[in-house]
Structures are given as structure tokens and as C-alpha cells.
Amino acid sequence: MIVDLRSDTVTKPGKEMLNAMCNAQTGDDVFGEDLSVNLLQNRTASFFGAEAALFFPSGTMANQVAIMAHTNQGDEVICDYTSHVYRYEGGGIAANAGASVRLLNGVRGIYGKKEIIDNINSDDIHFPKSKLIVVENTVNKGGGACWKQNQIEEVWETSKKYNLKLHLDGARLWNALIATKIKPSNFGKWFDSISVCYSKGMGCPVGSVLMGKADFINKAKRIRKRMGGGMRQAGYLAAACLYALENNFLRIENDHIKAKTIENVLKNIDCVLEILPVETNIILFKLETVEKANSFINILNKKNILALSTGGGWVRFVTHIDITEQMISFLVKELKNLNNIKF
Structure with a gap:
């Protein structure tokens, strides 16, 4: 997956x-x-x-x-x-x-x-x-x-x-x-x-x-x-x-709900310094340094979770029609595991 x-x-x-x-x-x-x-x-x-x-x-x-x-x-x-x-x-x-x-x-x-x-x-x-x-x-x-x-x-x-x-x-x-x-x-x-x-x-x-x-x-x-x-x-x-x-128009609300779920989890991840308020399907959050953001992305990538660096220590997630509830549950588990890793 x-x-x-x-x-x-x-x-x-x-x-x-x-x-x-x-x-x-x-x-x-x-x-x-x-x-x-x-x-x-x-x-x-x-x-x-x-x-x-x-x-x-x-x-x-x-x-x-x-x-x-x-x-x-x-x-x-x-x-x-x-x-x-x-x-x-x-x-x-x-x-x-x-x-x-x-x-x-x-x-x-x-x-x-x-x-x-x-x-x-x-x-x-x-x-x-x-x-x-x-x-x-x-x-x-x-x-x-x-x-x-x-x-x-x-x-x-x-x-x-x-x-x-x-x-x-x-x-x-x-x-x-x-x-x-x-x-x-x-x-x-x-x-x-x-x-x-x-x-x-x-x-x-x-x-x-x-x-x-x-x-x-x-x-x-x-x-x-x-x-x-x-x-x-x-x-x-x-x-x-x-x-x-x-x-597909009305179902977009499901993407927004998933994004809020991710936002709420990120609030309790130690390495995340700032999260822009989530209004739609984009979750934009910041780590302390560019290097830590890259490490964050690389760790998730090894778990087949793909994220995007937007520069300056900022990382972006975007939810969409192909993201399932099973995927969200897996993501939540892996994000919580990051608190056990020293960046």
C-alpha cells in the first residue's frame, strides 16, 4: 500500500x-x-x-x-x-x-x-x-x-x-x-x-x-x-x-475530514513546530530545520508514505479521492511512532 x-x-x-x-x-x-x-x-x-x-x-x-x-x-x-x-x-x-x-x-x-x-x-x-x-x-x-x-x-x-x-x-x-x-x-x-x-x-x-x-x-x-x-x-x-x-464534487468534504484528522495528530508530534490552520485538503506544517523536514519525509517514505517538501522546513500533505480510511489509519499510526525517533 x-x-x-x-x-x-x-x-x-x-x-x-x-x-x-x-x-x-x-x-x-x-x-x-x-x-x-x-x-x-x-x-x-x-x-x-x-x-x-x-x-x-x-x-x-x-x-x-x-x-x-x-x-x-x-x-x-x-x-x-x-x-x-x-x-x-x-x-x-x-x-x-x-x-x-x-x-x-x-x-x-x-x-x-x-x-x-x-x-x-x-x-x-x-x-x-x-x-x-x-x-x-x-x-x-x-x-x-x-x-x-x-x-x-x-x-x-x-x-x-x-x-x-x-x-x-x-x-x-x-x-x-x-x-x-x-x-x-x-x-x-x-x-x-x-x-x-x-x-x-x-x-x-x-x-x-x-x-x-x-x-x-x-x-x-x-x-x-x-x-x-x-x-x-x-x-x-x-x-x-x-x-x-x-x-465527485460533493464527496470532496470527505477529503477535508481526513485532513482535519491528520492535523489533529500532527499537533501531538514532538518534531512539528507549526501547522497552518486546516480549512480544506492541504496540511502544511513546519519542522525546525530543512534537514529535519527531509529526515521526516525520508522516514515516512520508507513506510510507503509520500509527502512533499515545500522549502524552509515546511512539509505538505494533500488528501484526495484515492486516500482511503485504511490509509489514514496507517498514516496516523506511523506519525505517532515518530515521537519515538530522535531527529
């Missing part, structure tokens, strides 16, 4: 999802003829209250295409310093959009009106033009932290007042919806664009969807083609996402 807690991207399709994929109605999506892709795009857009949607092979591509569609070369993107679009997308904002980045110092990746206003450039030819705000929900580096509705509305109102576009990197928005109970269709009102990953909490092998106004999606489709993201019979992948939307 391997307990893979490195990420919720490691999941494999179950028999029912595979059956849906094998029986997908497909066509050439570059010609707009893939029935399963079209259905997924329509259903995802409807779920989030958006006008239109576009299927992508990855969340990174969806985010980068959105940034390119919203900005021109030399513009500036405002986001938190922990943001995935800044830290983990290969320098794409600079390389793809030719934009600069203004970093905010939020609390677990969450910031407000004052932070935004203080970082909007004045209309001066020496400065890049502030053009786009990016929100991440949940916040990966914030330990799966969720934005509350009033926080989102404050940023939305600020973006409108200062004529800034607002993009949501919602790779784990599914988890935020379960945790906060915010109405999904509100997001289409608040954000100019939204990306969601079906390959994280929803348990699909591949696939993200970008949403927004129809004219924005038409522009994004042209950029996606230029980026090499035009897929042909992509309906086999879209069918997995359609299955997940119907069957």
Missing part, C-alpha cells in the same frame, strides 16, 4: 470514470465539433455563472492564457507573493505575456482593498500600467486557505473602481466551495475570468477549464491555439471531467 499525499494531482481514474471516458462522444475540438468538450464547457460555465468556457490540458496554460488575454506587453499584474501564477508557472507572466508583477504581502495569500490600492501605479510613463489582479482560491502556499465572500467582494469592488481586470486561479475552487458554502454562480459575477482544475480535487487525469465573457473566451481560444493547446478528440478527457462534475 502506497499512501501518496504529495498532491491531489496523483489520482487515477476509477472504473466508472474510465467507462465514461471510453464511451465518450468525440469529434475534432479545433473545429469545435467535439460533443463532450462542448458539453463540459457549457456545464462548467453554467455552474459558475459564466457566459462561456474553454477546455485546457492544464491549469498553468489556462492561467497563462487568461493573463495574456487581459494584458499587453509592459502591463503589470497584481498578485500575492505566494501566488501559483507567480511562483510555479515557470516565469510565464514574463515569458508569455511580457508583463511585470507587483507582489502583495497578504495573510496566507489573502489580501484586501488597502493592499491593492497601495500598489496601483499612477498614470506615469515611467511605470507599467496596472491592469490585472489575480486571486488564488484556495491558496496552495497558504495551506489551502479560503477567501470569504466579503473578502472577495471587497477585491471585486476595488477592481471595478480602479478599472482593473480580475482573474481567479481556482485550481482548488471546488474545495473552497465545499468549505465556505459560497454559491458557485456568484463567481461568474465577481471575476472577469476563472480557471478551475478537474485534475486536482475532482480526481480527473487531465483537464482545466477557463471561463469568462464570450468575447474573452474567443480571444483566449486564439491564444490557446498559438500556445499549442488546441486538442483534437479531447472528448475522452472531457468525459472524465463531466463524470467528476456529476459524481
Whole structure:
């Protein structure tokens, strides 16, 4: 038994999802003829209250295409310093959009009106033009932290007042919806664009969807083609996402319960110095040194328990659809045994 807690991207399709994929109605999506892709795009857009949607092979591509569609070369993107679009997308904002980045110092990746206003450039030819705000929900580096509705509305109102576009990197928005109970269709009102990953909490092998106004999606489709993201019979992948939307969304709450179980055990492990509050399916905790964190990971690895180092002595667990109750029981036992080991 391997307990893979490195990420919720490691999941494999179950028999029912595979059956849906094998029986997908497909066509050439570059010609707009893939029935399963079209259905997924329509259903995802409807779920989030958006006008239109576009299927992508990855969340990174969806985010980068959105940034390119919203900005021109030399513009500036405002986001938190922990943001995935800044830290983990290969320098794409600079390389793809030719934009600069203004970093905010939020609390677990969450910031407000004052932070935004203080970082909007004045209309001066020496400065890049502030053009786009990016929100991440949940916040990966914030330990799966969720934005509350009033926080989102404050940023939305600020973006409108200062004529800034607002993009949501919602790779784990599914988890935020379960945790906060915010109405999904509100997001289409608040954000100019939204990306969601079906390959994280929803348990699909591949696939993200970008949403927004129809004219924005038409522009994004042209950029996606230029980026090499035009897929042909992509309906086999879209069918997995359609299955997940119907069957895997509400079950995400089980992942959150498992994460809280792990958090409660970690509170009593001597070598763990700090745990970020667990709100969803990410458990982010710190050991005294990088070396001790690496030793912690290596000891668990020998027990077929896989974890991820995120730097600076921090370790990450992520629960997901493939983590069973048996696995959680085994993990709890092995974590408790760590109190008998000197790091």
C-alpha cells in the first residue's frame, strides 16, 4: 500500500470514470465539433455563472492564457507573493505575456482593498500600467486557505473602481466551495475570468477549464491555439471531467475530514513546530530545520508514505479521492511512532 499525499494531482481514474471516458462522444475540438468538450464547457460555465468556457490540458496554460488575454506587453499584474501564477508557472507572466508583477504581502495569500490600492501605479510613463489582479482560491502556499465572500467582494469592488481586470486561479475552487458554502454562480459575477482544475480535487487525469465573457473566451481560444493547446478528440478527457462534475464534487468534504484528522495528530508530534490552520485538503506544517523536514519525509517514505517538501522546513500533505480510511489509519499510526525517533 502506497499512501501518496504529495498532491491531489496523483489520482487515477476509477472504473466508472474510465467507462465514461471510453464511451465518450468525440469529434475534432479545433473545429469545435467535439460533443463532450462542448458539453463540459457549457456545464462548467453554467455552474459558475459564466457566459462561456474553454477546455485546457492544464491549469498553468489556462492561467497563462487568461493573463495574456487581459494584458499587453509592459502591463503589470497584481498578485500575492505566494501566488501559483507567480511562483510555479515557470516565469510565464514574463515569458508569455511580457508583463511585470507587483507582489502583495497578504495573510496566507489573502489580501484586501488597502493592499491593492497601495500598489496601483499612477498614470506615469515611467511605470507599467496596472491592469490585472489575480486571486488564488484556495491558496496552495497558504495551506489551502479560503477567501470569504466579503473578502472577495471587497477585491471585486476595488477592481471595478480602479478599472482593473480580475482573474481567479481556482485550481482548488471546488474545495473552497465545499468549505465556505459560497454559491458557485456568484463567481461568474465577481471575476472577469476563472480557471478551475478537474485534475486536482475532482480526481480527473487531465483537464482545466477557463471561463469568462464570450468575447474573452474567443480571444483566449486564439491564444490557446498559438500556445499549442488546441486538442483534437479531447472528448475522452472531457468525459472524465463531466463524470467528476456529476459524481465527485460533493464527496470532496470527505477529503477535508481526513485532513482535519491528520492535523489533529500532527499537533501531538514532538518534531512539528507549526501547522497552518486546516480549512480544506492541504496540511502544511513546519519542522525546525530543512534537514529535519527531509529526515521526516525520508522516514515516512520508507513506510510507503509520500509527502512533499515545500522549502524552509515546511512539509505538505494533500488528501484526495484515492486516500482511503485504511490509509489514514496507517498514516496516523506511523506519525505517532515518530515521537519515538530522535531527529
